[in-house]
Amino acid sequence: MKKHTHIALILAFVGGTSTAWSSEPIQPISPVKEINLAQVELGKKLYFDPRLSKSGFISCNSCHNLSMGGTDNLKTSIGHNWHQGPINAPTVLNSSLNLAQFWDGRAADLKEQAGGPIANPGEMAFTHTLALDVLASIPAYVTEFKQVFGNADINIDQVTQAIAEFEKTLVTPNSRFDQWLLGNKDAITADELAGYNLFKESGCSGCHNGAAVGGNSYQKMGLVEPYKANSPAEGRVAVTGDEADRFKFKVPTLRNVELTYPYFHDGEAETLTEAVNIMGRVQLGKKFTKAENAKIVAFLKTLTGDQPSFQLPILPPSTDRTPQPKPFE
Ligand code: HEC
Ligand code: HEC
Numbered sequence: 001m002k003k004h005t006h007i008a009l010i011l012a013f014v015g016g017t018s019t020a021w022s023s024e025p026i027q028p029i030s031p032v033k034e035i036n037l038a039q040v041e042l043g044k045k046l047y048f049d050p051r052l053s054k055s056g057f058i059s060c061n062s063c064h065n066l067s068m069g070g071t072d073n074l075k076t077s078i079g080h081n082w083h084q085g086p087i088n089a090p091t092v093l094n095s096s097l098n099l100a101q102f103w104d105g106r107a108a109d110l111k112e113q114a115g116g117p118i119a120n121p122g123e124m125a126f127t128h129t130l131a132l133d134v135l136a137s138i139p140a141y142v143t144e145f146k147q148v149f150g151n152a153d154i155n156i157d158q159v160t161q162a163i164a165e166f167e168k169t170l171v172t173p174n175s176r177f178d179q180w181l182l183g184n185k186d187a188i189t190a191d192e193l194a195g196y197n198l199f200k201e202s203g204c205s206g207c208h209n210g211a212a213v214g215g216n217s218y219q220k221m222g223l224v225e226p227y228k229a230n231s232p233a234e235g236r237v238a239v240t241g242d243e244a245d246r247f248k249f250k251v252p253t254l255r256n257v258e259l260t261y262p263y264f265h266d267g268e269a270e271t272l273t274e275a276v277n278i279m280g281r282v283q284l285g286k287k288f289t290k291a292e293n294a295k296i297v298a299f300l301k302t303l304t305g306d307q308p309s310f311q312l313p314i315l316p317p318s319t320d321r322t323p324q325p326k327p328f329e
Helices: 003-014 037-048 110-119 128-136 139-149 156-168 176-181 190-202 272-284 290-301
Strands: 218-220 248-250
Touching: 037 139, 037 156, 110 128, 110 156, 128 139, 128 156, 139 156, 176 190, 190 290, 272 290
Parallel strands: none
Antiparallel strands: 218 248
């Protein structure tokens, strides 16, 4: 297992500092600093705009609902025409901290990722050209794109750039666990602390570590005991072609995990209790007692941070020139 290398890397990273958390495998989340506010405002509108879908009904927020931890809380997502998605929707919260995007890491970053769903037939089922036609038919968008990016024509590069910039703001600092890391020893209870110690001692933090408590490596699902998934997903091998990567997935972030049920790439674990038991068994060969499991779950719930908070964007209306939505085709 790679767990020792990860821990060593993280220790090397924080080595020079003498912060309260420097000996811990998890670091606090920092609020965003460098951000282009004009792009964020535009990206926020696009994130909520269902007119980027063929049906005129599905937006990024349909599946990554920011009122529900950035997920849809469904086993697998519902796409265009009520299409049953193949895989569980991961949260967009803190996704800027991921080493790459998607369960198999096939998109390098948020900008590359953001083009995918619009043109995915099972998701928003549009084309980039048609999405651009819709935006170009709405004068308020044309003006705003020009203000933000300078040039006359709206292109997909600007659309994905603005959405990605907005997504960078979706970090969740100030969880009770982060308050504890930063030195407030009363921020978590004795049981939650015991859960954290179990999390470290059992080896969970070998894979779930760093500021996102995951998101920074690909690991095999079913390391010590095979996991029978209810999904066709093959994992990282789909990207690398390397058989050694079969059934390796990006380790999900455990930030806000209390909100992002159900769990695993196939969405088969309905509760945290179940997810923790399965992880113990298939990743570590451990059977937790009920009390141990409850402590780990209690710890995981301390990872819920401040949720993104902003005014709901009001979208500019369509015009006579705007292509009509096609919800039933
Ligand atoms: C129909 C539901 C649906 C819609 C609409 C949708 N997504 Fe997703 N999203 C998913 C699913 C499912 C995945 C996981 C796919 C995979 O890993 O193969 C995903 C993955 C992601 C990820 C990667 C997160 C991670 O941890 O790897 C990001 C970021 C994301 N979506 C952002 C967006 C944005 C931005 C939009 C709008 C342009 C959008 N999504 C529209 C369902 C959806
Ligand atoms: C060898 C690396 C590894 C270890 C050790 C490990 N995990 Fe995981 N964890 C993963 C991977 C990979 C996934 C995603 C698996 C999938 O979806 O098929 C995951 C998923 C999860 C999830 C579901 C998150 C979500 O959003 O779907 C939880 C909760 C979790 N792990 C908790 C734990 C706990 C608690 C432990 C210790 C008992 C642990 N993990 C040990 C790699 C690991």
